[in-house]
Amino acid sequence: MDQRQSPFLLEIRDVTRRYTLPRESLFKPPAAVEALRGVSLNVTAGRSMGIVGESGSGKSTLARLVMALEAPTSGTVLFEGRNLHALPPDDLRAARRDFQMVFQDPYGSLDPRRPIWRTVAEPAAALEGASRAQQRDRAAAALESVGLRADALDKFPHEFSGGQRQRIAIARALITRPKLIVADEAVSALDVSVQAQVLNLMADLRDQHGVTFLFISHDLAVVSHLCADVAVMKGGLIVEQGPVRQVLREPAHAYTRTLLESVPELVAPVVA
Amino acid sequence: MPLLEARHLRVDLHTHRGTAPAVRDMSFALERGDTLGLIGESGCGKSMTALALMGLAPDNATVSGSLTLEGRELIGLPDRDWRAIRGFRLAMIFQEPMTALNPVHRVGAQIAEPLRLHQHLSAHAARDKAIALLHRVGIPDAARRVDSFPHQFSGGQRQRIMIAMALACEPDVLIADEPTTALDVTVQKQILALIRELVDERGMALILISHDLGLIAQNVKRMLVMYGGSVVESGASADVFARPAHPYTRGLLAARPSLANRLVAHRSERLPTIAGSVPDLFSLPPGCPFAGRCAYTEAACRTQPPPVVALPGDHRFSCRRADVVLGTPESIAADA
Numbered sequence: 001m002d003q004r005q006s007p008f009l010l011e012i013r014d015v016t017r018r019y020t021l022p023r024e025s026l027f028k029p030p031a032a033v034e035a036l037r038g039v040s041l042n043v044t045a046g047r048s049m050g051i052v053g054e055s056g057s058g059k060s061t062l063a064r065l066v067m068a069l070e071a072p073t074s075g076t077v078l079f080e081g082r083n084l085h086a087l088p089p090d091d092l093r094a095a096r097r098d099f100q101m102v103f104q105d106p107y108g109s110l111d112p113r114r115p116i117w118r119t120v121a122e123p124a125a126a127l128e129g130a131s132r133a134q135q136r137d138r139a140a141a142a143l144e145s146v147g148l149r150a151d152a153l154d155k156f157p158h159e160f161s162g163g164q165r166q167r168i169a170i171a172r173a174l175i176t177r178p179k180l181i182v183a184d185e186a187v188s189a190l191d192v193s194v195q196a197q198v199l200n201l202m203a204d205l206r207d208q209h210g211v212t213f214l215f216i217s218h219d220l221a222v223v224s225h226l227c228a229d230v231a232v233m234k235g236g237l238i239v240e241q242g243p244v245r246q247v248l249r250e251p252a253h254a255y256t257r258t259l260l261e262s263v264p265e266l267v268a269p270v271v272a
Numbered sequence: 273m274p275l276l277e278a279r280h281l282r283v284d285l286h287t288h289r290g291t292a293p294a295v296r297d298m299s300f301a302l303e304r305g306d307t308l309g310l311i312g313e314s315g316c317g318k319s320m321t322a323l324a325l326m327g328l329a330p331d332n333a334t335v336s337g338s339l340t341l342e343g344r345e346l347i348g349l350p351d352r353d354w355r356a357i358r359g360f361r362l363a364m365i366f367q368e369p370m371t372a373l374n375p376v377h378r379v380g381a382q383i384a385e386p387l388r389l390h391q392h393l394s395a396h397a398a399r400d401k402a403i404a405l406l407h408r409v410g411i412p413d414a415a416r417r418v419d420s421f422p423h424q425f426s427g428g429q430r431q432r433i434m435i436a437m438a439l440a441c442e443p444d445v446l447i448a449d450e451p452t453t454a455l456d457v458t459v460q461k462q463i464l465a466l467i468r469e470l471v472d473e474r475g476m477a478l479i480l481i482s483h484d485l486g487l488i489a490q491n492v493k494r495m496l497v498m499y500g501g502s503v504v505e506s507g508a509s510a511d512v513f514a515r516p517a518h519p520y521t522r523g524l525l526a527a528r529p530s531l532a533n534r535l536v537a538h539r540s541e542r543l544p545t546i547a548g549s550v551p552d553l554f555s556l557p558p559g560c561p562f563a564g565r566c567a568y569t570e571a572a573c574r575t576q577p578p579p580v581v582a583l584p585g586d587h588r589f590s591c592r593r594a595d596v597v598l599g600t601p602e603s604i605a606a607d608a
Contacts, residue, residue, distance in 0.1 A: 054456035161549055191313035196527035196543035225529040262457040263531055264486030
């Protein structure tokens with residue numbers, strides 16, 4: 001397989017994903033939905049990409065394909081030029097160190113019965129076979145980089161607030177020093193003031209650790225704050241993509257304009 | 273006499289950890305056609321306020337102070353009397369349409385229930401009215417859909433059904449608690465437009481509860497900002513957004529990423545945040561709830577409740593250091 005020919009960190013080529021619905025009748029073939037209908041997207045290292053769209057637009061399906069949690073029906077996902085879905089299992093496992101995910105729900109994504117250090121260190125243990133001592137050290141370092149003190153190591157998730165839990169989830173994603181972090185609605189469940197703290201943290205990681213984010217959200221304002229580029233999804237397709245300021249200033253697609261107009265602003269937007 | 277008036281409304285929650293004052297000293301008055309917004313972050317007491325207004329506060333809560341509907345005191349009313357008011361004079365749109373609707377009953381029956389209960393309509397008349405209501409809130413093919421179950425509708429449609437239910441008896445006051453949090457922005461816009469239109473059309477009063485500053489800015493005339501169970505700032509929403517006075521309100525406004533700002537500002541700009549975290553209701557300081565997180569905190573802020581300061585246009589905020597705060601430009605205040 002010819003590898004390393006892609007100039008992009010992540011290259012998504014004409015990806016489709018079809019899901020078969022539960023059979024409704026014995027005599028008819030089960031219906032299918034196409035969650036993704038031919039999506040192509042390039043993410044350059046160092047330029048975080050935002051994906052906006054409403055429920056059912058295919059954002060989360062795209063995230064799962066990028067994370068190699070499931071395979072596309074057709075098309076390819078190249079991470080640093082390698083087709084993730086064609087890698088042998090051992091190679092895929094090794095590759096997973098370079099891309100990690102932060103989930104939406106800071107309550108559901110942490111195991112309530114495990115001390116924080118074990119949750120945070122799990123990728124290091126599973127993907128790199130780190131020893132217990134190493135795991136604790138690295139978990140402490142990761143927690144520190146998200147602004148939590150090392151005494152958090154032996155606590156349990158219920159002892160933290162929603163914002164702190166999301167920091168813990170980010171620490172877990174950081175522990176293997178990934179190049180790409182996929183954040184699926186990672187700040188949507190947080191209050192405004194906490195959301196600002198987590199967004200600032202992500203901006204710091206982007207600037208200081210060179211992490212590139214694939215940042216999925218329904219909130220255009222949040223996406224535009226963190227990302228350099230944005231792709232707008234609707235009905236399994238990307239209807240518009242480009243640099244954030246350009247898309248905000250001169251939305252080319254009617255749907256992008258509808259989205260922009262629907263965001264309740266505190267004052268009338270200064271769009272010319 | 274105001275339609276609905278709250279004076280020094282207070283809700284105490286009794287739990288195994290002790291007593292938490294979830295709402296303290298809440299006062300407002302509403303006339304027909306008024307729109308009032310309640311804004312604050314999780315745990316500030318806004319939903320507890322809504323439940324108290326509906327007489328639905330949990331069993332372990334004590335509601336005190338005064339709440340009057342056209343002069344009639346509602347606090348301490350027996351359950352039977354509350355049932356005659358709820359859904360009839362006061363109605364509520366809940367946050368989660370999927371949990372607020374009963375999954376095993378057809379939506380038509382659920383909309384017809386308050387009509388049969390309060391207006392004693394016949395089953396047939398109630399059904400006709402349910403169809404008319406579904407049609408009014410924009411459910412296509414209402415005459416057929418009236419017999420569908422909640423799961424057969426989309427999220428936005430379910431919220432429309434909730435609205436139809438709340439409106440069935442033409443209440444005087446409509447309380448909407450985060451009516452669109454579960455919905456997409458384009459649907460959210462439609463739902464709020466519908467609520468506003470119906471409030472106008474029927475001369476109801478609206479109480480809109482939300483954590484979304486933009487939603488409040490665009491949909492209500494007056495607003496209350498809640499923090500740690502108390503109202504820290506109140507006024508016409510135009511005034512509060514144009515000249516936020518309380519350090520908490522300023523911090524909240526500054527922390528919100530704004531599309532308008534993105535068009536002019538640079539990408540690497542940091543969002544101003546509010547230091548610290550929300551106070552524990554079980555161990556609230558005797559003074560200002562925001563003391564400690566606020567850059568202007570002085571010793572007295574922690575021990576004595578803040579005085580209410582009046583600004584032009586019935587705009588008020590509670591702050592001991594009002595002169596210093598007001599003398600500071602907002603952007604600096606928000607950054608502190």
